[in-house]
Amino acid sequence: MLFKDQLYFVRENMKKNKMRIFMTVLATAMGTAFLIVLASVAFGLHDTLIKDVLEQETVNQVQIYGKDDPNSQGITDKDIDYFQSLEHVRAVRKQSYLRQSPLVSLNGYETSPHTVAVDMGALETGGTPLEDGRYATSSDEVVVGYHFYEQLLEKDTDPEDMYDENGERTEDTLYQGELIGETIDLTVSRLIDETDTEEKTYQLTIVGVTAEPANEWQQDQSLYTTFDFYQSISEYTGTPGGEMYFQEEPMDLTFYYDEVTIQSNNLENVQALTDTINDQGYYGYSVASELKQINMLFTIAKAGLIFIGAIAVIIASIGIFNTMTMAVTERAPDIGIMKAIGASPKTIKQIFLLESSIIGIMGATIGTLVSYLISFLVNIGLPMILEATFEDQLPEGFQFSSIPWTLVLIAYVICLLVTLISGSRPAKKATKIDVLSALRREL
Amino acid sequence: MIEVKQLSHQFELGKKDKKTVIPVLQDVSFSVTKGEIVTLVGRSGSGKSTLLHLIGGFLPRQSGAITINGTDVSDFTEAQFAEFRLGTIGFIFQNFQLIQSMTAYQNVELPLILQGVSETARKIQALETLEKVGLKGFEHHYPSELSGGQQQRVSVARALVLNPLIILADEPTGSLDSETEEDLLHLIKELNESLDITFLIITHDEEVAKIGHRSLMMHDGALIDQEVK
Numbered sequence: 001m002l003f004k005d006q007l008y009f010v011r012e013n014m015k016k017n018k019m020r021i022f023m024t025v026l027a028t029a030m031g032t033a034f035l036i037v038l039a040s041v042a043f044g045l046h047d048t049l050i051k052d053v054l055e056q057e058t059v060n061q062v063q064i065y066g067k068d069d070p071n072s073q074g075i076t077d078k079d080i081d082y083f084q085s086l087e088h089v090r091a092v093r094k095q096s097y098l099r100q101s102p103l104v105s106l107n108g109y110e111t112s113p114h115t116v117a118v119d120m121g122a123l124e125t126g127g128t129p130l131e132d133g134r135y136a137t138s139s140d141e142v143v144v145g146y147h148f149y150e151q152l153l154e155k156d157t158d159p160e161d162m163y164d165e166n167g168e169r170t171e172d173t174l175y176q177g178e179l180i181g182e183t184i185d186l187t188v189s190r191l192i193d194e195t196d197t198e199e200k201t202y203q204l205t206i207v208g209v210t211a212e213p214a215n216e217w218q219q220d221q222s223l224y225t226t227f228d229f230y231q232s233i234s235e236y237t238g239t240p241g242g243e244m245y246f247q248e249e250p251m252d253l254t255f256y257y258d259e260v261t262i263q264s265n266n267l268e269n270v271q272a273l274t275d276t277i278n279d280q281g282y283y284g285y286s287v288a289s290e291l292k293q294i295n296m297l298f299t300i301a302k303a304g305l306i307f308i309g310a311i312a313v314i315i316a317s318i319g320i321f322n323t324m325t326m327a328v329t330e331r332a333p334d335i336g337i338m339k340a341i342g343a344s345p346k347t348i349k350q351i352f353l354l355e356s357s358i359i360g361i362m363g364a365t366i367g368t369l370v371s372y373l374i375s376f377l378v379n380i381g382l383p384m385i386l387e388a389t390f391e392d393q394l395p396e397g398f399q400f401s402s403i404p405w406t407l408v409l410i411a412y413v414i415c416l417l418v419t420l421i422s423g424s425r426p427a428k429k430a431t432k433i434d435v436l437s438a439l440r441r442e443l
Numbered sequence: 444m445i446e447v448k449q450l451s452h453q454f455e456l457g458k459k460d461k462k463t464v465i466p467v468l469q470d471v472s473f474s475v476t477k478g479e480i481v482t483l484v485g486r487s488g489s490g491k492s493t494l495l496h497l498i499g500g501f502l503p504r505q506s507g508a509i510t511i512n513g514t515d516v517s518d519f520t521e522a523q524f525a526e527f528r529l530g531t532i533g534f535i536f537q538n539f540q541l542i543q544s545m546t547a548y549q550n551v552e553l554p555l556i557l558q559g560v561s562e563t564a565r566k567i568q569a570l571e572t573l574e575k576v577g578l579k580g581f582e583h584h585y586p587s588e589l590s591g592g593q594q595q596r597v598s599v600a601r602a603l604v605l606n607p608l609i610i611l612a613d614e615p616t617g618s619l620d621s622e623t624e625e626d627l628l629h630l631i632k633e634l635n636e637s638l639d640i641t642f643l644i645i646t647h648d649e650e651v652a653k654i655g656h657r658s659l660m661m662h663d664g665a666l667i668d669q670e671v672k
Contacts, residue, residue: 342528
């Protein structure tokens with residue numbers, strides 16, 4: 001029997017019981033829609049989170065926090081050379097923090113910034129763009145963070161006048177002058193004995209301001225200097241990184257990097273790079289590892305929700321089983337006639353399985369369309385409701401529900417499997433119909 | 444064409460512990476040659492219908508052997524018999540056994556569909572066969588819109604459409620009036636002569652028995668006599 005003819009048979013049979021078929025398809029559609037909409041929440045939140053993580057500049061980076069070696073005090077130039085020799089490395093950004101907060105004066109304003117010595121070349125290639133100016137090229141030049149100016153306080157200002165009732169800086173107390181090209185006085189201290197200190201002031205020129213960080217909550221108030229300048233402070237204080245510590249004997253001033261960030265050339269390679277570095281005994285961390293965990297967590301959540309959704313489809317399958325069983329009972333005389341003429345049990349089974357599959361496919365298709373509509377409405381309506389109810393704005397690009405094609409495929413497969421299973425018993429029953437009993441209308 | 448050897452059959456009635464065994468066929472042997480019309484006559488309960496159902500593969504054989512057109516069908520499974528039946532045996536039933544939701548044309552087309560014949564070819568064949576049985580113009584009528592005689596003609600057309608070698612008929616005139624019965628018998632005779640189709644007809648009607656080249660008489664599950672005309 002040709003497939004086209006089987007379809008024709010099924011269509012004719014379905015026409016005879018339109019209402020019953022409609023109700024069964026409706027139940028299947030509701031089950032499928034429930035499955036898709038439920039799982040789409042996990043897909044939506046996952047997408048939002050991944051998008052958020054990927055938007056961070058750090059996503060391509062592997063951060064090195066140290067080395068698993070009892071004799072090692074930190075990351076040295078030798079380690080940096082090793083990192084640079086690795087495949088897929090675009091740049092190695094290293095930095096060392098000044099172990100004291102120097103006093104910085106600029107046109108009557110003062111602050112004690114977090115001072116970081118960085119490799120200016122790596123800063124450029126390592127994804128820290130500048131808002132204005134250029135990177136420092138000599139030891140008497142510095143780059144300041146985007147929010148550096150917010151920390152500058154006018155001398156002798158009462159701190160109470162600097163903040164408004166909401167705790168934010170008042171506009172008129174902020175530094176309004178230029179930054180690029182201005183000279184700052186940076187004063188560092190050192191201990192000359194157990195208790196006494198002395199100071200030294202360096203004059204440095206601001207040549208650049210870093211760009212605004214990608215996330216609103218990030219603040220960049222640092223002062224970026226060169227390693228040469230950092231080394232000169234170490235030499236002045238006689239301690240590594242200008243630490244306020246006194247010791248009679250001269251101290252080892254070997255350069256150790258506090259933080260090393262390796263920039264990968266591709267997001268795909270970050271995990272492999274992290275694994276390689278960790279295998280060599282370094283403590284490496286990348287957002288990609290976090291992504292792996294996020295993905296794992298959401299995969300479990302998605303599987304759980306799909307499982308719960310599948311229960312709804314299974315419940316709907318009871319309807320299919322019922323519909324198909326009734327169809328077999330009602331059509332028993334016709335099945336008997338067909339078998340008497342020469343229809344094989346296989347053909348009879350195929351016709352009934354095809355009918356239940358069509359019910360499943362129709363239900364899955366309607367359910368999918370309804371799911372897309374619900375998902376669309378939820379993504380539009382939910383932020384509006386939340387904003388109206390809680391007066392709180394959701395992050396930009398927030399997606400509550402997302403239906404990728406894979407979810408639709410999963411729903412179709414589940415729906416089809418469940419309908420085939422629920423239709424298989426009635427189909428088998430149809431093949432077992434006794435021709436003589438059917439012809440005598442005894443069934 | 445049909446060869447039946449030592450065929451016996453019994454029905455078991457009742458539940459396991461209270462089973463009653465009723466023998467219906469006892470050691471029946473006979474053969475039908477190609478192009479013959481053979482009638483099986485006997486009273487109700489003589490076993491003639493059971494014999495026909497065993498030859499048609501509607502009942503599983505218990506003992507004895509059945510050979511049709513040189514093929515031993517004794518141990519055929521249900522599926523094998525279905526496939527064999529489709530091209531070899533046509534059936535005519537007492538109460539027509541037409542699918543009520545299908546038109547005369549669709550009922551005749553059904554065996555062709557089951558055999559996987561293309562739509563164009565089966566249209567030609569079905570219409571030709573309906574014309575052959577004198578139902579041209581009634582193609583789109585449903586069984587309920589046709590008389591008993593016309594319905595039986597549709598049934599004959601359905602049995603005929605795949606050009607079978609054998610037609611098994613179970614009381615074909617049982618539901619017809621005498622005038623229509625005569626028409627149908629005339630049609631059977633005509634088909635036998637023009638298409639050389641073998642007919643095995645069950646009947647208790649003497650008029651029907653007359654059209655056979657041979658009549659086999661059954662009584663209490665056994666063949667008791669044979670009449671050659």
